[in-house]
Every structure is written in C-alpha cells, then in structure tokens.
Amino acid sequence: MRRFTILFLLLLTTMLTIVSCANIGTPDGGRYDEEPPEVIGASPADKAVNVKSKKIDIFFNEYVKLANANEKVVISPPQLEVANVRAAGKKIKITLFDSLQSDVTYTVDFSDAIEDNNEGNPMGFYTYSFSTGSVIDTMEMSGHVLAAENLEPVKGVLVGLYRADSTYDDSLFRTKPFIRVSRTNGGGQFSIKGIAPGQYRVFALQDVDGDYRFSQKSEAIAFDTTIYVPSSKPDLRMDTCWRDSIYYDSIRVVPYTHYFPDDIILRSFLEGGQDLHLLKTERLEPDWFRLYFTAPVDTLPIIRGLNFNDSCLVVEASEKNDTLTYWITDTAFTHSTDSLEMEMRSLDTDTLGNLTWRTDTFVLVARKGWAKIREERQKNIDEWNKNREKKAKKSKTPLPPEENPHEHEYLELKMTPSGSLDPNKNVVIQIDEPISSIDTSRIHLYVVRDSNLYEEPFLMLPTQYNARAYTLYAEWQPDYKYSLTIDSAAIVGVMGTTNQKKKNEIRVRKLEEYGTLIVNLITPDTSMVVQLLNSSDKVVTQQKASASGVAEFYFLRPDTYYMRCFADKNGNGIWDVGEYDKGIQPERVFYFPKPMGVRAAWDVEQEWDIHGIPVMDQKPQALIKQKADRQKTPRERNKEREEEKKKKNSR
Numbered sequence: 266m267r268r269f270t271i272l273f274l275l276l277l278t279t280m281l282t283i284v285s286c287a288n289i290g291t292p293d294g295g296r297y298d299e300e301p302p303e304v305i306g307a308s309p310a311d312k313a314v315n316v317k318s319k320k321i322d323i324f325f326n327e328y329v330k331l332a333n334a335n336e337k338v339v340i341s342p343p344q345l346e347v348a349n350v351r352a353a354g355k356k357i358k359i360t361l362f363d364s365l366q367s368d369v370t371y372t373v374d375f376s377d378a379i380e381d382n383n384e385g386n387p388m389g390f391y392t393y394s395f396s397t398g399s400v401i402d403t404m405e406m407s408g409h410v411l412a413a414e415n416l417e418p419v420k421g422v423l424v425g426l427y428r429a430d431s432t433y434d435d436s437l438f439r440t441k442p443f444i445r446v447s448r449t450n451g452g453g454q455f456s457i458k459g460i461a462p463g464q465y466r467v468f469a470l471q472d473v474d475g476d477y478r479f480s481q482k483s484e485a486i487a488f489d490t491t492i493y494v495p496s497s498k499p500d501l502r503m504d505t506c507w508r509d510s511i512y513y514d515s516i517r518v519v520p521y522t523h524y525f526p527d528d529i530i531l532r533s534f535l536e537g538g539q540d541l542h543l544l545k546t547e548r549l550e551p552d553w554f555r556l557y558f559t560a561p562v563d564t565l566p567i568i569r570g571l572n573f574n575d576s577c578l579v580v581e582a583s584e585k586n587d588t589l590t591y592w593i594t595d596t597a598f599t600h601s602t603d604s605l606e607m608e609m610r611s612l613d614t615d616t617l618g619n620l621t622w623r624t625d626t627f628v629l630v631a632r633k634g635w636a637k638i639r640e641e642r643q644k645n646i647d648e649w650n651k652n653r654e655k656k657a658k659k660s661k662t663p664l665p666p667e668e669n670p671h672e673h674e675y676l677e678l679k680m681t682p683s684g685s686l687d688p689n690k691n692v693v694i695q696i697d698e699p700i701s702s703i704d705t706s707r708i709h710l711y712v713v714r715d716s717n718l719y720e721e722p723f724l725m726l727p728t729q730y731n732a733r734a735y736t737l738y739a740e741w742q743p744d745y746k747y748s749l750t751i752d753s754a755a756i757v758g759v760m761g762t763t764n765q766k767k768k769n770e771i772r773v774r775k776l777e778e779y780g781t782l783i784v785n786l787i788t789p790d791t792s793m794v795v796q797l798l799n800s801s802d803k804v805v806t807q808q809k810a811s812a813s814g815v816a817e818f819y820f821l822r823p824d825t826y827y828m829r830c831f832a833d834k835n836g837n838g839i840w841d842v843g844e845y846d847k848g849i850q851p852e853r854v855f856y857f858p859k860p861m862g863v864r865a866a867w868d869v870e871q872e873w874d875i876h877g878i879p880v881m882d883q884k885p886q887a888l889i890k891q892k893a894d895r896q897k898t899p900r901e902r903n904k905e906r907e908e909e910k911k912k913k914n915s916r
Contacts, residue, residue, distance in 0.1 A: 301386040302329050302379060309395050316395045321359040321373070323393060328355055328382035336421060336448070337378035341459060342366060343425070343446045343477040368398030372459035374447065392458055404460035404495035408529025409453045409881050410469045410487060413851035414840055415802060415829070416884040418453030418891045419533050422471050422485070426457060429464040429492045438468055438488065438845065442477035451894030465493050469531045479845065482539050482618075487531035488845055497524045530880055534842045534851040540614040548629040551599040551638070552760060553592045556609075561586040566611035571626075573598050573605065579759045581699050584730040592699060592759050605629040645671040676756055676764040680749065686773050689820045692737040692749065694725075698758040699732045707755035710739060713746040721747070747771040779820045780863040786814035787874040790832050797861075798827040802888045809833070823865045827888060828857035830875065856883040 306324040309316045331338070331352045338350050346362040350373070359373060372394045379388040394401060406426075410419045425443025427433060447457040449469075469487035470479055479486055500523035503516050539560040548554040556566070562582070568575050568591070577595035582588070593599050606628050613623040649669050657664050679695040686692065705725055711718040721739055728734035737749070748770055754763040784795050795816035796807040805826065810816040816830075831840050832853045843851040855875040863869060 300381075301388045302327050302381045303388075304391070307393065311393055312395065312401050314396045314399050314401060316371075316397055317365070319361040319365060321361075321393070321395075323357045323359070325355050325357075325379075329357065329388075330380055330382050330385075331357070331375075331378050332380050332385075332387075334378050337376040339374045339376075339446060339448045341372045341374070341445045341447070341457070342369060343423075343442050345442065345476065347475075365397050368396075368400075370394060370396045370398075370400075370402040370459040370461065374456075374458060376450065394459055402459050402461040404462065404497065405456055405458045405524035406460060406465070406467070406493060406495050406529065407454070407456040407524070407527045408467075408531065410449050410455065410531045410533050411453055411880070413487070413532035413534040413842070414854060416854060416856055416880065417889065418449075418451070418893070419469070419485075420449055420451050420453065420891055422449050422469050422533065423447070423477065424449065424455040424457060424467065424469050424531065425477065426460070426465045426467060429466045433466065435846075435848075438479045438486075440478065443468070443470075446477060451892065453891070454893075460495050462495070465495070467491075467493060467529055467531065469533050471533070482536060485533050485535045486845060487533040488850075489529070489531060490848070493526055493529070495524065495526070497522050499523070528879070528881075532851055532854075536844055537842050540618070541620065542613055543611060543625070546627060546629060548605065549632045551593070551603070551631040551633075551635045552596075553590055554605065554629050556589045556591070558587045558589075562589060562612075564612055565589070566609050569608045569610075571606035571608060572602065573607075575607070579699060581732045594759055594761075596760065600635050603630055603634045605631075642671055674762055676758050676762050678751065678756070678764050678767050680767075680769045682771075683769065684772065686741060686771050687779075687820050687822075688741050688743050688773055688776075691739070691741075692769075692771065693728060693734055694737060694751075694756075695731075695734045696756060696758060696764075697733065698760055698762065700727075700735070701757045701759045701761075703735065703757075704755050707752035708737075709748075709750045709752075710737070711748040711750075712742070713748065718748060741773045743773050744775045745773050747773070777866045778822070780823055780865055781868040782818040782821055782826075782861065782863055783868070783870040784810070784816040784818070784828065785870065785872045786810055786816070786830065787872060788814060788876070792833045792836065793830050793875075794833045794838065795828060795830045797821075798829055798888070800825070800827070800887065802827070802890075807838075809838070821863045823863055826861045826863060827885060828861060828873070830855050830873075855880070856885065856888075858883050858885060860885060860887070 302325045304311070304323060305326050308322045308324075309318060311323075329352050331350070334350055340348055340350075340361070344361060344363045348362060349358075349360040351358055357379070365371075372392055374392045375388075375390075377387045377390055379391055380386060381388075396402070408424075410422055410424060411417065412419055423443070423446055425446040427437050427441075427444060445457050445460060447455045449455045467489050468479075469485075470477070471485035473481050473484050499520060501518050501520055504519045541558060541560045541562070544557040544559050546554065546556055563586070565580065566589070568578060570578075573593070574595060577593055577598070579592040579594055581590040581592065583590075593605070606626075608624065608626050610622055610624050612620045615621050646669055649671055653664070653667070653669075677697040681693050681695065682690075703725065708723075708725065710721045710723045712721045723737050723739040725735050725737050728736045739747075741747070748768065750769075751764060751767045753766045756764045782797070786793055786795070791810075791812050791814070793810040793814065793816075794807055795810055797805045797818060799805050806818065806821075808816040808818060810830075833840075834852055835841060840854065841852050843849045857871075857873055858878060861869070861871065
C-alpha cells in the first residue's frame with residue numbers, strides 16, 4: 266500500500282510539472298505558409314486541342330478554394346447558360362452547359378480567385394485554355410474602363426470583342442453576344458485572352474440581364490471606333506526574389522511575351538432617354554401629392570379629378586423634371602375630404618421602346634389627415650396660451666401684446682446667404698410652397714453708408730429650375746453692408762398663404778479675402794469648359810475658356826481646388842453623354858493631375874496641357890473613390906507577425 270502511494274505521488278508530481286511547463290507562456294504561432302497552390306495537371310490538359318468534353322478538372326498540389334468566383338471567374342466565349350465552377354478538395358471542377366463552338370479557343374480566366382484552403386494564399390492570375398479545333402489562340406488585348414464623366418475606374422463591367430471583318434455591323438452590339446469577353450477589376454483594368462489573329466472592335470457593357478449584348482437602356486456602355494489588331498513581341502521584366510518575409514535577395518530579369526494593344530481606354534456612360542414609367546405616388550399632407558417617374562417628363566400627365574375639380578391643381582416640377590408635385594389649392598375640399606380620387610393619362614414606354622399613352626386610376630389618402638393637423642394645431646395653441654399665462658403671473662409688469670404664432674399659418678422665407686455674400690453672387694429667397702405673386706414694392710434693399718441707409722435698385726427674377734425660389738440681383742459692392750427687408754404679405758403662395766415681415770443683414774466680403782486663378786489651356790479645342798472642384802470631386806464653379814484657351818476665376822475663397830475640363834461640343838455649358846446608335850461619344854473629360862492652392866490676395870496663373878499625360882493617370886488619387894483591389898500577401902502577413910513579436914518581446 267505504501268509503495269502504491271509513493272508511485273501515485275510521483276505520477277501526480279510529474280503531471281503537475283508538465284502542466285506547469287505548458288503554462289509558462291502562450292505560443293506566438295508559427296509562420297504563415299507562403300506557398301501558393303500549384304497546378305499539377307488538368308483533364309483535358311491545359312492548352313489541349315480538338316477537345317470535345319464540356320467537363321474540366323484542374324488538379325492542385327493542395328486543397329484549394331475559390332474567392333468571389335462569380336465576380337472574378339470569366340469564361341470566354343461567353344456562356345449564355347451560366348457554367349458551374351466550384352472547388353472540390355484538391356481540384357476545381359468546371360461544367361459548361363452551352364454547346365461547344367467549333368474551331369474556337371476557350372479560356373477560363375480565374376484572375377486571383379484561386380487560394381489555398383488553409384492560409385488563403387492567392388495563386389496569382391491564372392488562365393486555363395483549350396481549343397475545339399487544332400490551334401490554340403494566344404493573343405491578348407488589355408486596357409482600362411473609366412467613367413466618361415469623371416474618369417473614375419469602373420469595376421466589374423464586361424469588355425468584349427467583335428471581329429471587324431466583312432461580317433461586322435454596328436447592330437451586332439445590340440443583337441449578338443460578344444465573341445470574347447473579360448471583366449474589369451477594382452482598378453478598371455481588363456485583359457481579354459485567347460484572341461485569334463485578326464481585326465477587332467472593343468466594347469464595354471454593364472450587363473444587366475446577362476445576355477452579353479447592349480439590350481437595355483439601363484446598361485452603361487463604352488464603344489470605340491478604333492479597329493485593333495492584336496500582336497506580340499518578346500520583352501523583359503524585373504522580378505524581386507525574396508530571402509524571407511522582410512528582406513529581398515535579388516532582382517532578376519525575366520523574359521516574357523508582351524501583348525499589344527495594352528493601353529486601350531474605354532469611356533463608360535449611361536445613355537440618356539431612359540424608359541419612362543411611373544415609379545410611385547405619394548401624398549404626405551392633404552394639400553399636395555407627388556408623382557415620381559423613372560425619366561424626365563417632357564409632356565405633363567393629364568389628370569381628371571373624380572371627386573374634386575382638377576382645375577385647382579398647380580404643378581411644380583423638379584430640376585430634372587422627373588418628379589411632379591401637384592398642389593391642391595381648393596382648401597375647402599382638402600379640409601373636408603381625406604381621399605383624393607383621380608384618373609391620370611401619362612406617357613409610358615412600352616415593350617418595344619415606344620412612348621404610348623397609359624391610363625391609371627388612383628385613390629390617394631393623406632398620410633396625415635386634416636383632422637389630425639387641426640388637432641395638433643389646437644394643442645400647440647392651447648400650450649402656448651398656457652405658457653403665456655404662467656409668464657404673466659410671474660411677471661411684475663404686464664406683458665406686451667403678442668400674437669399666438671400657431672393661430673395663423675405663414676409662408677416660411679429663407680434667405681441665402683444669411684450673412685456674408687461674395688461680390689459675384691446674389692441673394693436667393695426660398696419659399697416653402699410655389700409662389701403665386703410677389704409685390705416688389707414691398708421689398709426694400711438698402712446699402713449702409715456712414716450709418717445711414719440708402720435705397721438700392723434691384724431686380725427679382727424666378728430662380729431657374731426652382732418654382733419656390735426667386736433670385737435678387739443687385740450691384741453688390743465689396744466691403745459694404747446691406748439691409749434687405751421684406752414687408753408682410755409681400756409674397757403670396759399658391760395656397761393663399763402670405764409671409765411675415767422679415768429682415769436680413771448682408772455683408773459683402775472684401776476683395777482682399779479672395780484669390781484669382783488664371784488657367785491657360787494648351788489645346789487646339791476652342792469649346793473647353795474648365796471646372797474647379799472640391800475634395801469630394803464636386804463642382805464649385807466653372808468658366809468657359811476663351812478662343813485662346815484662357816479661363817479666368819475671380820473671387821475665389823482661399824482653399825485647395827482640383828481642376829477638370831470638358832469639351833462642350835454643343836455649347837450648352839453642361840457635360841453631355843453619348844449615343845451609340847448615332848455614333849456620338851460622350852464629351853471628352855480631362856483632369857489636372859495636381860491640386861491647386863488658392864490664397865487670399867494672390868493671383869495664380871497655371872498652364873495646362875490636357876494631353877500632357879495619359880488620361881488613365883490624370884485624375885488625382887485623392888479624388889478617386891473606386892480604389893484598386895488589394896490583397897494581403899503571405900509575406901505581408903508574416904512581416905506583421907514578426908513586428909508583433911518584436912513589440913511583445915520588448916515589453
């Protein structure tokens with residue numbers, strides 16, 4: 266028994282020692298596996314010819330997975346019936362459902378979708394190919410797709426080819442799928458592989474319905490009239506050989522085949538003239554209802570009131586003319602009836618793309634009825650009166666007469682700017698409902714000189730694209746103060762509501778607070794419009810360049826600006842999209858590659874050669890929202906792990 270006890274104690278001691286040693290510290294973790302998967306075979310073999318099978322197996326030296334296969338894997342020629350591409354242990358299985366075309370090279374471009382199953386090491390860009398004929402086509406064409414309006418890289422769009430031979434017709438883009446296809450990455454870059462010798466036209470397509478052709482107006486497109494002839498030549502590149510995760514060993518020169526063209530630029534845009542449909546209706550309050558359309562409404566709908574007199578309607582259109590607000594000026598009706606019944610005839614795009622008249626019947630009920638509004642108003646009146654009585658009881662002196670603000674409804678006026686004004690700008694008066702009339706004799710503008718007020722002439726005109734605003738024009742003098750007074754009932758809204766008296770003090774900024782920028786364009790084009798942008802790529806101001814290419818910007822507030830210009834071919838002052846059927850490209854856009862600093866009381870003159878650098882490299886990185894895809898490599902992860910270990914050991 267004593268012997269058994271001694272053995273038990275020895276065993277227990279040993280176990281405790283082991284546990285104690287195991288708990289001395291937590292393991293740091295080993296190095297990440299840096300080796301990507303390798304292809305060890307395929308069936309049919311890579312670059313096999315005379316292939317008849319629609320089932321493909323690609324074998325690897327370790328377990329693999331596919332990352333974002335739907336986005337990254339592209340099969341060419343394009344498959345109208347989506348192929349099945351999946352990882353299965355140490356192989357990738359591909360099943361094609363479309364019939365195989367004869368004497369055609371097929372490519373399965375995986376991009377960087379293939380990763381090992383454990384560490385997620387990307388294999389790198391990999392393409393498998395085979396031919397149904399006796400020859401493998403190996404030519405490639407590459408480039409970038411950029412948004413035509415702002416040169417933003419366009420991710421995830423298809424780029425396809427048609428043969429530019431005797432069979433080519435411009436209608437192919439609308440009627441036939443691409444013969445070869447690729448997809449852009451996060452940087453807008455594409456590479457079309459497996460191309461046979463010949464001549465080609467290149468297109469980009471935001472393929473909404475998956476038919477590999479331009480079949481819907483909602484699909485963004487890019488087209489190029491250039492006929493491209495693919496070619497290649499032997500070339501050299503520099504590759505870095507790494508000693509470990511941190512240090513590189515050497516740089517080696519690697520021969521490779523350089524394919525051309527590799528600098529294609531396609532400018533993507535969405536055509537105007539979108540299909541016209543009624544999107545939705547809305548009636549939030551009794552006094553108005555709103556109609557939303559998918560495109561601008563050039564011809565107003567015909568509305569027939571079923572339970573009201575439709576002559577009382579006043580229509581207000583949005584700036585883009587795709588939203589219509591109807592004000593119901595018959596207050597006797599809106600105060601007594603919650604439901605609005607109407608018949609509407611409006612233009613609508615049919616299945617053939619033609620505009621036809623369509624008739625709809627609606628019953629619109631206000632989300633908040635007049636009874637509820639009346640109840641809330643009376644509650645506010647009572648609450649104000651109650652608070653007024655409390656103040657009167659506490660006050661030692663009688664309160665001055667004061668109107669209950671909830672007993673009457675007034676127009677709300679908003680003047681912009683409310684404080685300082687730039688000398689080249691004007692005052693905008695915004696009203697909360699469309700304007701019926703304005704009595705300018707009840708509006709007064711004064712300039713302050715030596716503490717005295719002197720009346721100034723002004724002009725008031727409706728603000729373009731805004732039925733609820735007027736612009737007050739005057740000769741604003743720098744470093745002067747002005748007083749703008751709008752008497753009560755000077756402005757009448759369509760609902761019969763009037764304004765209360767309103768006064769606004771305005772100070773015009775000093776000239777010394779501004780900088781000046783003179784831009785000299787080096788271009789033979791005389792139709793350029795130069796735009797100054799903020800850090801969000803939004804237009805601050807713009808000027809049309811003179812015939813000699815000079816654009817002058819005065820009264821600029823000190824700030825950092827960016828510059829963009831476009832060729833305004835039709836002279837309307839706005840950037841216009843293209844139209845494929847008419848062969849019209851979107852108006853050309855260029856960016857100045859650096860920010861421009863403007864300082865107060867400084868004049869800056871800047872030359873700008875719009876063709877000085879490639880379009881792809883023009884837009885400043887600070888303005889690019891669509892950043893290129895970035896994947897962390899095993900080497901980077903191991904470097905991070907080494908740095909974490911050093912920090913830990915130094916504590």
